[in-house]
Every structure is written in C-alpha cells, then in structure tokens.
Amino acid sequence: MKRSGLTVVGCAAFFAAAQAHAQSTVTLYGIVDLGLQYANSAQTSRVGGVPQGASQFALTDAHATGLSGSRWGLRGAEDLGGGWKAIFVIENGFLANSGTLAQGGAEFGRQSWVGLSSPWGTVTAGRQYDPLVNYVQPFAASGNFAGYMGSHPDDLDNLTNTNRINNSVKFESASYAGFKASALYSLGGVAGNATQNQIWGLGAGYTGGAFAAGVGYLNARDPNVSFYGNTPNKGTATANNLGSAGSATTPEANPVYAGYASAKTLQIIGGGASYTLGAATIALVGTNVRFDSMGSSSSPNPLGYSGDAVFTSVDLNGRYFLTPSLQLGAGVDYTHRNSVKGDEGAKYIQLNLGVDYSLSKRTDLYTVTVLQRAMGRDSLGQPAVASIAGFSPSSTDKQVGVRLGLRHKF
Template identity: 30%
Template structure:
C-alpha cells in the first residue's frame, strides 16, 4: 500500500560507491461525526478559569481512531550494515484541511539518523522513550479521540531538538532520549498551578526546557513487560520546574484473538522553587479482541489518583472507560465506532491535573459547571495509504 517514489540513488561524486536508496510516501485520513453530552469552555485566564454552563454538541472531527497525517520516510544503504534514515510527518485536520501541532509543517515527527547492527541513533523532533515504550501496552493504541495520552505520558510526549537511541535485540527493546529544548507549552488552566514550558535552548540556562528519559521492554511469545522513565524541566517564571514520570507495564496474548494489558504510572511535578504542584498515580487496564478477520474490539479503563494539585488534596479522582469497534473493508479502509464515559473529568480525562492537554489541541472536553460526568460517541471512516 506504500508508494516508493525514488528507487535507486546515483553513485556519489567520486564514483567510488553506489548505494540503494528509497523514499516512501504514506499517510492516514480519518474523519468522524461525534456526539458529546456535556461540554464546557477550557478554563483560562481570559475566562477567569470558568468553564461556563456548557451543553451538548454534535460535530465533525478529524482523527478519531488515528491522527490524520501524511509523511515521507526514506533509507539509504551505506554499506557494511550501516543505513541512513529519515522521517518527515505532518499532522492535519481532515475536517478543515488545517495543520495540527501548532501549525508546524512536520509537527508529528521530523528526524534524521543512522541505523546499524547495534541500534538506531536519530536527531530531531521525536516521541520520547516513555511514549514509545508504552505503545505496545496501551489497549487503545493511542486512539486519538478519547485516549488520555497527556495524562499517561505527559504533554511533552513529542519533543523538539531530541537525540534518541533505539536498540532491538530479539524480544528486548531499549530506548533513551535527550532533548535540548522540548518546545512544548502548557498554558495556565487554574490559578493554583502555573503555566509551563517554552522553546528551550536558553543561553546560560542549559537545564531549562531540557528533557531526558529511557524505556526497556521485552516481548516474547504471549508475555510482555516494560519499564520507562521521563523527566521534563519546563520553564516556569524565570527558572525551571521538574516534571517526572515512571511507569511499569505488562501484557499477555491469548493466541491471535485476544490480548490483555495494563500498567501503573507514577507522577510528580514541581515548580521552579521545588514546591509540589502535582502528585498523581495513574492506572490502566484493558484488552483487544479480534471477533473475526474484519472486526476488532478494544476496551480500556483508566483511573487517575490525584493526590495533590496546587495544594488541593481533595480533588475527585477522574476515571474513564472507553470502547472501540473497528470493521475493516480492506487493509486500507475501515469504519469504526468509538465511545467513552468519564467521571470527575471530561473525556480523555480532561481536568486541571492534565492541563486540559487534549482540549487545547483538539476539541474541548472540559466539564462545565455543575456536571461530574461526560459521554461521547463517534462514528468515522479511516483510509490508510
């Protein structure tokens, strides 16, 4: 289904080496129609952190099951087992044709690097190691619409200016990353918790907006286990905070028809003075079931224990249950139903404890005043090329 648009590279200028090279165009177009029963405004300083009365909404959305994107990826064989690689991936709103990720041309990924027998080293805008390690242990596989990815992996799960190592040795995968400047900004959504983040790479302030992390996973036969750590040091005021996360995860597959998985993620965010601004624990469990060669079901339950946010130790803990049914007409085209019910937070577990990360980048799932639950459902179509 992928189109190779460049087949064979010419010899280098000196005429000494001839190497095979290819570039592939790929992408996903995903759009759906959604109903949500309780939707308020995202709290911000401009509305005095008040989500308002809210109401129900019916709307067309981009990227319910997969984020809509197009991209280019390429390799060149340099000989001796060494290859150069690159990926340029652009996210877009298929309902409006506009660009995502703050209007970046290649906001999803943009990196170049080398790969050899002992691993891959890449440089550019990339997913951090925790996000990549978690990918094989999240039941909904980061399905865009209702997945609380900002809660699970942090708002910095894509990072600018990043060097990343990935090594695969049989069933063992090892990852590590360092970002010189993450390039993520989280606006202030409550008076008690400051906004955070910037572009980084500040002269005389090497630590500001830097980040680092690592992940190790082992998948062999029906079993899978993994551990991961991530730390982001976002700009807060004239200094930097320390946002830390660590996770353990596991999975078990029953033949080719069913798989269960789950895990635990510890989190602690401190401001530039070392004062605690968020302490939470996150748990998830769920599974995937293949009913037939064309029909798949996914079920996921998520729970966030918010122990402290801005000094408030009594916040009601958000939780969510989500169900996805996907029917494939072919390897390239499918239709899906995605539904979710959340409590003590909006869909995607939107709350002050998540900085309303999904609502700030897609559509609002902020709970309005007087409401404690939200239900959403969407029917969509996806084409992969």
C-alpha cells in the first residue's frame, strides 16, 4: 500500500509537470540573407578635403543593404491563466558573410525584452523597437520591397530601425475594431536629472479591409548618447555617434545628418497609409525629423551649428503580385532640409525598384536597385553627396546601388 501511494503521488507530480510544460512554449527562429551588391561610386578617402571614390562589388549581409538582416532568436510564452501570459524575446543580429555581430557588437542587439500580455494589451521592458517603427515602417518602400537600401537617405528618420531603444518600457494595446495604440518610455538613468538621455514615443494604427494607416512620434533627449550611442561600439558624449567626416584613408558616414551631433533633442513624427486593390497595393509615407537646439550639448560641433535642422520626406510607393510567387515594387521619395547656418539647405531624390521571387514559403530570391541624386550642401558643410543607406557614401552627387540576394527563413 505504501508503494502504491508513492506511485500515485509520483504519477500526479509527473502529469502536473507535463501540464505546466505544455502551457509554455519556446521557439527558435531566424533569417539568413546574403547578397552580391554593386555601387557605381563609393568613397575611399579624402584628398585636399574632397571625397575620392570608385565603383565597388561586394558580398554582404542584408543587415547593411538587403531585405532582412541575418538573425536568430528565441521567443517564449508561458500561459498564466485568465488570458495572461509571460513573454520574452531575445534576438541576435549577425553578419552572415563574416560571422561577426551586427548592431554595433551587441549580442542581442536586435531585441531583448520580457513582459506580460493580457486581454487588454502587452507591457514589455528591455531593448525594443519604438512605436514609430511599428506603425509607420510597414507603409514605406523599405518595409515592403526595397529593404534597408531603400530607406530615406542614411535612414535619417529611422524607419528601417537602424537604432533600437535601450532601457525602455512599452505598452501596446489589444486591437479594438482594427485600432491599436502604443506608448514607450526609456529611462535615462542619470542621477539627479530625470530627463537627461530619456526617450519617449507614441504610435497608433488602423487596419480595416483594403485600407490601413499608422502614425508615430519619437522624442529623444541628448540623442548623440541616448539614441545613436546605445551599442558597444559607440563612444561617449564627446564622440560623434551620428557619423563621421571621414579622413585621408576612410570614407564619410551618414553625411546627411552626421554634423548635427550637438542637438539637444531629436524629434521624429511620421504617418503612412496604404490601399490594396486585388494584387496591387499603393502606399504613401511622410516624415518630419528635427535636430533641435544644436550647440546646446557637450557633443561634437566642429562646424559651430546652432538652431534647428529640419528634414521633411515624402515616400510614394507601390507593389504588385504578378503571380502569387512574384512581387514587383517601385517607389520614389523626396527629402528636403532647411537652411542651417545660412547654407542653401539640401535635397535628395531617390528611386527604388525591387523584384522578389519566392522559391518556397521560406526561401526567396530578390533584387533591389536604388538611384539617388543629392543637391545643395549636407550636414558636413560640403556639396551634398548621394548616400544610399547601408552603402559607403558616393564621392559625387549621384549614386546607384544594386543588390541580388538570397534569403532563407527558419
């Protein structure tokens, strides 16, 4: 009888453990995206202050220019009952062509968060996407067929998620009649100054039948540190984390906005909408980016900027499924910056073209072509050079980038 009692207790414990295990899930997932790319002009050096360049062929990970940066991640959920779940995601980005870490050397630089979901919404905390990306990116060419290289110049409005948000708490509502909303706050963590290095954002979206729309807002204080400087390879407030003016042996980086590191506040507002009719979808996106109160922080300001630099971008794009496996995409975007320190401002016109062919549900071949023209003067105080996102900037006002990629999802 004693042995039988122990057996019953053991079986009960086993089935209880099995039931608890059945209520928890952990999923391993990922993407590998590699491609050949060509640029007609890529900077190699500076001679007498003038950028020098040459054409370039390279094998690169999609992190820089393609549709989906290579990654692997773990996604988990535990059912707590009553519609509540404990959830987490840790997601690593890597460069498949070299095996090194992406996102500035952060081990889980794409995402790393934990949270609780309920019937009313989800609260998460960690390194996350901001609401502007969640609600506006899906309408941009870069979020559909053109990938990172199809971003607005140097991804100045972050719609392609170049920068994630550290130390953040985020709430996203459940969907109500097609409407959703989200709010995020990132703690600066500076003793005695609650607002230094803080970031906050808002977003909302609607999906109903053939029509969808979304809006978002992001506000980052001391952005050189809080927004652009939040990965292991970045420097302190005394380093320029936005980009570089280059040297006699190195190219520039992000010349569209690299000169504005001394801004006290970065503000980005954006909105987008799309309409689908059969196999075709047309979308429109607009963003406004402000580097406010330049010269008021301790970050580098070698050109002595003051006041505000304001960029306005408009992106019109469309895609069409010629067959269920073959997608065609095309789009044009225009970016304008105001006059700063008496310069003539800057303008960028970009054409995006893409073709994506699915070999299976998990594997596709694609090609993207981007043509960009720059006018005026850029943030480095030089005649504006073309700068397709993910490529080394051109040495001239024109740049053509082409990528042929193979992507596999698992």
